[in-house]
């Protein structure tokens with residue numbers, strides 16, 4: 001489905017910051033990182049002393065003022081340490097590009113990915129997609145204009161951990177895991193507070209609908225940027241299992257529709273992926289390297305990976321600083 005061309009980019013070497021003498025050079029490293037994030041929305045901390053998830057925040061907190069919990073997130077992540085999560089995607093799956101938590105009314109401004117263990121075998125590359133370039137190209141097309149005019153709707157279905165009838169083969173994140181609570185009241189309070197449309201179904205199945213614009217204004221680029229990625233569509237589950245493939249889009253853990261409730265055709269899903277083909281870059285990082293991205297300027301994803309017995313790929317994810325998406329502005333569209 002997604003066949004990135006992986007054009008070359010030197011951003012992975014150009015935006016690398018040596019953190020060998022972290023304590024001594026902390027101020028300099030912070031300044032350099034802030035400058036790179038402002039200019040291009042991307043930097044890499046290399047030569048860190050990070051060996052385990054509990055050390056990640058020491059570096060990430062140089063950039064972010066406050067932690068951002070994964071509360072309300074749609075991926076089935078495990079917590080590795082305070083504010084540190086795993087990637088929440090099985091190794092055999094292709095995780096197409098996305099903006100972290102764009103389906104939520106509030107999302108993280110920055111995201112970090114730290115390599116704790118690498119399979120060192122050329123699989124499982126982390127992907128970064130240039131959201132500015134993709135937005136410019138999309139707006140020139142019929143699909144891009146359709147999205148501009150109709151907007152989008154995120155649909156989510158979260159089963160209950162207590163529902164023993166829900167088939168294991170198509171289980172994804174439960175609402176208890178997603179909202180980090182067993183209390184329906186707390187979930188409702190969170191959803192009401194953030195103006196989300198929700199309902200409870202059979203066996204406490206939680207359904208959520210979030211209507212949004214397909215492009216949102218971003219002050220750093222002073223432009224309207226695409227505000228979702230291909231992985232928000234139910235086709236994301238096609239690489240999960242045959243059981244998922246048999247399941248209608250509406251019955252999968254999440255999907256995406258146009259704002260008038262019409263579905264993406266197969267051709268439109270393919271077209272959407274194609275926009276990302278030319279502007280996605282693969283990155284293999286060394287153990288102890290941390291990538292920090294601006295969540296609006298770069299979308300991210302991951303290719304499937306294989307591991308030899310006794311080896312693994314262990315990436316720690318952290319989110320930071322709240323960002324409330326802004327409505328698109330009439331005078332901030334790229335030419336189309």
Ligand SMILES: [Fe+2]
Pocket residue numbers: 098100300
């Ligand atoms: Fe993600």
